[in-house]
Amino acid sequence: MPNAHCSNCCPVEKPKPEVPAPWPLSALVWLTIICGTGTGLYALVMWMASSLF
Secondary structure, eight states: OHHHHHHHOOOOOOOOOOOOOOOOOOHHHHHHHHHHHOOOOOOOOHHHHHHHH
């Protein structure tokens, strides 16, 4: 059992949970470029497939 006197003079603070760092702007830009390219490629393939039939 902890000493009551010690806990009164030196309160022990609980550690704060770690908060993940936000993504840097360059990562978000690259993610947008990759998703936009993938969406455009998908649309192009669907357009080509529909024009064949």
